[in-house]
Amino acid sequence: MEESSQLNQFSHVDLSKPKWSQEDYVGRAKHFFTVTNPMNVLLSSNDLEAAKKLVTTFKNNEPLPPGTTEEDLWKAKYRYDSAFHPDTKEKMIIYGRMSAQVPMNMTITGCMSAQVYTLSHRTTPAVIFWQWANQSFNAIVNYTNRSGDAPLSTKRILTSYACATSGAVATALALNAMTKKLPALVGRFVPLAAVASANCINIPMMRSRELTEGITITTHDGEVVGESKNAAKKAIVQVTVSRIGMAVPGMVIPPVIMNKLAKGSFLKRFPYMNAPMQVGLVGLSLVFATPLCCALFPQCSSMPVTSLEPELQDDIAKRGLQITDVYFNKGL
Structure with missing residues (x-):
């Protein structure tokens, strides 16, 4: 029942796509301000692995940690996107990240x-x-x-x-x-x-x-x-x-x-x-x-x-x- 409730709660969230519409320039700019945020360079390996785990858990429709919010999901997505290649899914060398x-x-x-x-x-x-x-x-x-x-x-x-x-x-x-x-x-x-x-x-x-x-x-x-x-x-x-x-x-x-x-x-x-x-x-x-x-x-x-x-x-x-x-x- 709890798992079903979570799925219904976040049914409108699609982490395979950016948070903002990419059809217009403003939406793309908001997206990249988050992707290129220099503070993401300071994230530890544990922070990145935690973000990856949360994103993977959500995409696999598995139960999320108690208390997870929509903001937590988007935060995890952008942390994950900042460090892992979108196609290969491999962790990128830190100097090569946007x-x-x-x-x-x-x-x-x-x-x-x-x-x-x-x-x-x-x-x-x-x-x-x-x-x-x-x-x-x-x-x-x-x-x-x-x-x-x-x-x-x-x-x-x-x-x-x-x-x-x-x-x-x-x-x-x-x-x-x-x-x-x-x-x-x-x-x-x-x-x-x-x-x-x-x-x-x-x-x-x-x-x-x-x-x-x-x-x-x-x-x-x-x-x-x-x-x-x-x-x-x-x-x-x-x-x-x-x-x-x-x-x-x-x-x-x-x-x-x-x-x-x-x-x-x-x-x-x-x-x-x-x-x-x-x-x-x-x-x-x-x-x-x-x-x-x-x-x-x-x-x-x-x-x-x-x-x-x-x-x-x-x-x-x-x-x-x-x-x-x-x-x-x-x-x-």
């Missing part, structure tokens, strides 16, 4: 931008080090948040990593050389250009298996239709746009503010405040930019059947599936 985006990026991007205010930014080692650090982090994030259960060979991972790092370093060095005689504000945007170009290399390379073998596409009800390379292309483009969008506020707003401060006496009197202020400003930007840019495209993206490969369209017709669109997890 909840680690703000603390990790604010440190790396803040320091990368801060070097622009020091003599060290004119040296090759400084540029190489910070671009290497940033691309190492990006490689971890891109691999961790790839779409589906897509194993990559060590060779492919190392090739992707080397290409992205080389591209970022080459861009940064070239732009540094070009902007030495330009206004200081122009030079402060060199890191953004380097990061944007590296994202255009790193994400497709790290997810290159999806481009060659496709990603899983399904019907609206979750029935697997097949593997589509065209869907993979769309997913990777969407993720690349989102990632570049995430970087823009943290690499545009702080430089403008710091450029203004550099003309005053504060940083001249307290030069050691440069890096902390940069990191803080970048962090403040990322707290909002990360979820807002993740929400640009639905996590469960879609595309018309007519945009699929001809062989997939033929297979759908032969199977008698009366569908006009297919769906796929675009990754993050």
